[in-house]
Amino acid sequence: MNPEIFENIIKFINQFVDFKEEELIALQNKIEIVQLKKNEIFIQEGEIADRIAFTNKGYLKVYYYHEGEEITRDITPLHSFATALPSFVSQTPSFEIISAITDCELITINKSDLEYLYSSFPKWERLGRRIIEEMFVESQRRIYSFITETAETRYKKLLKQYPDMIRDVPLKYIADFLGIKLQSLSRLRKSLEW
Amino acid sequence: MNPEIFENIIKFINQFVDFKEEELIALQNKIEIVQLKKNEIFIQEGEIADRIAFTNKGYLKVYYYHEGEEITRDITPLHSFATALPSFVSQTPSFEIISAITDCELITINKSDLEYLYSSFPKWERLGRRIIEEMFVESQRRIYSFITETAETRYKKLLKQYPDMIRDVPLKYIADFLGIKLQSLSRLRKSLEW
DNA sequence: ATAATAGTTTAACATTTGTTAAATAATATT
DNA sequence: AATATTATTTAACAAATGTTAAACTATTAT
Numbered sequence: 001m002n003p004e005i006f007e008n009i010i011k012f013i014n015q016f017v018d019f020k021e022e023e024l025i026a027l028q029n030k031i032e033i034v035q036l037k038k039n040e041i042f043i044q045e046g047e048i049a050d051r052i053a054f055t056n057k058g059y060l061k062v063y064y065y066h067e068g069e070e071i072t073r074d075i076t077p078l079h080s081f082a083t084a085l086p087s088f089v090s091q092t093p094s095f096e097i098i099s100a101i102t103d104c105e106l107i108t109i110n111k112s113d114l115e116y117l118y119s120s121f122p123k124w125e126r127l128g129r130r131i132i133e134e135m136f137v138e139s140q141r142r143i144y145s146f147i148t149e150t151a152e153t154r155y156k157k158l159l160k161q162y163p164d165m166i167r168d169v170p171l172k173y174i175a176d177f178l179g180i181k182l183q184s185l186s187r188l189r190k191s192l193e194w
Numbered sequence: 195m196n197p198e199i200f201e202n203i204i205k206f207i208n209q210f211v212d213f214k215e216e217e218l219i220a221l222q223n224k225i226e227i228v229q230l231k232k233n234e235i236f237i238q239e240g241e242i243a244d245r246i247a248f249t250n251k252g253y254l255k256v257y258y259y260h261e262g263e264e265i266t267r268d269i270t271p272l273h274s275f276a277t278a279l280p281s282f283v284s285q286t287p288s289f290e291i292i293s294a295i296t297d298c299e300l301i302t303i304n305k306s307d308l309e310y311l312y313s314s315f316p317k318w319e320r321l322g323r324r325i326i327e328e329m330f331v332e333s334q335r336r337i338y339s340f341i342t343e344t345a346e347t348r349y350k351k352l353l354k355q356y357p358d359m360i361r362d363v364p365l366k367y368i369a370d371f372l373g374i375k376l377q378s379l380s381r382l383r384k385s386l387e388w
Numbered sequence: 389a390t391a392a393t394a395g396t397t398t399a400a401c402a403t404t405t406g407t408t409a410a411a412t413a414a415t416a417t418t
Numbered sequence: 419a420a421t422a423t424t425a426t427t428t429a430a431c432a433a434a435t436g437t438t439a440a441a442c443t444a445t446t447a448t
Binding site for chain 3: 171172
């Protein structure tokens with residue numbers, strides 16, 4: 001297992017748990033590559049999320065409808081995992097929607113195959129736990145930033161951490177992610193011009 | 195294993211993974227009960243977090259210093275798990291501090307014992323994953339609330355979900371948790387009086 | 389190339405939240 | 419009981435963000 005396409009996911013996985021070449025074969029058989037065009041939907045509202053995705057290329061957004069308006073909670077950074085977790089873990093209809101902000105290449109695995117890996121190889125269960133721990137820590141960091149930082153600081157940090165994201169993702173979604181309105185972000189950007 | 199003291203933690207655990215009486219014995223031997231008086235510290239800044247706690251009684255806060263000021267990111271609800279996760283997972287000095295808002299009774303287990311359970315019994319690793327998944331989902335919910343809701347709505351929901359917490363926890367911490375200043379919370383409470 | 393659509397900015401005004409400072413209330417300590 | 423400490427409220431003013439509506443710009447489809 002090592003065509004170029006798996007380079008990023010292997011690098012990601014090996015941050016958490018050390019897998020040998022052979023062990024990754026079990027994964028390779030379960031994987032499905034999904035190509036999404038911009039605006040195509042990966043997980044639809046009301047549907048049961050049965051796949052988890054690693055973003056090999058492109059950006060996904062996780063959003064839902066709040067008072068008739070679409071609100072983006074998450075923009076998945078390159079080379080990270082995404083799924084509608086509440087739906088995925090409990091196999092209930094998803095209120096979250098996941099779609100492609102840009103053209104995407106996703107490395108996906110479905111729920112039952114993942115459960116199979118978890119049950120058959122403790123190392124995979126460990127990987128699952130380690131990844132979700134990391135996601136949780138990142139989520140907590142974001143909560144801190146909502147509590148202690150102004151929108152301006154949050155924007156500056158995002159700009160620094162993911163300059164490509166701000167180039168490739170419409171500002172509407174960035175604004176949602178930061179927790180402000182598009183117009184406020186625009187004003188804020190203007191004030192930072194000098 | 196079933197003195198009254200373990201009732202809540204067993205109930206909590208069994209939501210996620212079904213353990214038999216015997217299987218819980220392995221846990222019982224590893225557990226340490228910690229009693230904290232109000233304001234006592236469970237995990238200190240700079241110290242490596244080597245214990246995880248289940249709050250059997252009382253409320254903990256998770257906070258850190260931001261520009262010289264203490265900011266509470268989390269108030270742990272009754273009967274939930276808490277640790278300074280970034281420190282706990284990587285065994286590096288903690289920037290987060292955890293202390294008792296009220297007198298607390300904690301059921302704790304240390305890192306190496308937990309690792310032992312994880313490695314020896316896949317079911318425990320699964321439990322760890324399921325719990326952290328749930329914590330992550332809750333964390334995401336909170337991010338949604340920062341993005342879409344006003345402080346007033348966040349306060350009302352907290353009041354509804356954890357009425358006891360608002361009775362037992364000083365408003366300063368509630369305000370931090372909601373992402374607003376104490377004075378703003380006070381104003382908001384006044385506006386809700388009628 | 390032109391028209392349609394999507395993305396971004398601008399501006400005036402409204403609302404929410406922050407800041408500073410003080411007063412009041414509740415609780416803990418001597 | 420008196421005093422000190424901690425928690426909460428109040429108020430005036432400042433700053434940040436939201437709202438509404440429109441203009442402008444870039445991109446996509448015909």
